[in-house]
Amino acid sequence: MTPRGTDVDAVEKERERFIVTQTVLAPVPLLPNILLYQATSLSPLWTESQEFLERHELDPPYWAFAWPGGIALALYVLGHPETVRGRAVVDFGSGSGLVAIAAALAGAASVVAVDRDPLARTAIRLNSASWKGLVGVAAEPPPISRGDCVLGGDLFYEAEPARTFSEWFRTLAKLGAQVFVGDPGRAYVPQDFRCVEELEVPTMPDLESRDRMLARVLTPQ
Ligand SMILES: C[S@@+](CC[C@H](N)C(=O)[O-])C[C@H]1O[C@@H](n2cnc3c(N)ncnc32)[C@H](O)[C@@H]1O
Known part of the structure; x- marks a missing residue:
């Protein structure tokens, strides 16, 4: 019911x-x-x-939490606003909505923050309240078109999902979407993606047993 x-x-x-x-x-x-x-x-x-x-x-x-891969990707988007400016952006596995909010700040035309966890979707709605008209929230990604931008922060920590996500990102890139992921060296990060930026980001020692990590922004293009 x-x-x-x-x-x-x-x-x-x-x-x-x-x-x-x-x-x-x-x-x-x-x-x-x-x-x-x-x-x-x-x-x-x-x-x-x-x-x-x-x-x-x-x-x-x-x-x-703001995960190190998400922090790196948010910094990248804000430092390279042309990656999202005027585009329809999807932040896949959005968590808190961090990367979606960075895309909104950097001038995206629209942003959809996607997360399968309903509590994450509530958190994203709360966190992105100032961008209510611009940032939408969804459980599944919308259809992606050529020229759209798809972002994913810190997604490669489990083998099977990581494989599925990597394959989807490769397919989207072949279709002409711009795809960028942020990753701090997780076990299942795709090895064939190209690194466009590397930076040190702060982390919560409770989560990562250290207070800084080297994170990379990668693209399948
Ligand atoms: C480690 S968190 C990263 C959150 C955020 N991108 C960041 O970097 O701070 C991974 C997120 O991906 C979401 N997720 C995992 N599998 C998913 C799927 N199949 N579809 C949508 N979201 C998914 C989880 O619920 C979680 O919020």
Whole structure:
């Protein structure tokens, strides 16, 4: 059965409350103009909120962090606004919405932030509230056309999905889309993508057991 309008609103409100109470609104390292609802440390959110995540059958809270691959890609887009300016942009595996927001700031014509996790989609809506008319949120990517730009921050941490994503990105590039991914050396990053930028980004030691990582921006073109 499909929930009625008021039920949908109530679920969304509960998710918003969860995000706002479990995180703090804080600037992203190296990107002081972008404020996101972020976990201050991994453990409370991952453990204390386990019950909420399980009750709602939700994924681990990837949306509560600005991942190093996403930070690198957001910096790249802002440093090279021509990659997105005037284009329809899709941020695949958007998490917090970081890369989508960077694309909006850099002058994209429209942005769709795609994430399969419903809590991430709520977080993206909260984080991108200032760009409401420009940044849309979806569970699945829209059809991609020649000249569109597809971005993906920190996606290559599991073998099978990484293979699927890499293949999709190659296909989109062949169709004439601009594709860029940000990656800090995850195990399943595609080896045939070309590096367009390499930079050191801050990370949360709770997540990565170190406070800086070398991240690369890659393209299948
Ligand atoms: C490590 S997080 C990266 C988030 C963000 N791009 C960043 O760099 O900060 C990966 C995100 O990809 C999303 N994801 C994984 N598989 C997906 C799929 N098949 N479709 C859409 N989103 C997916 C997860 O829910 C998660 O939010």
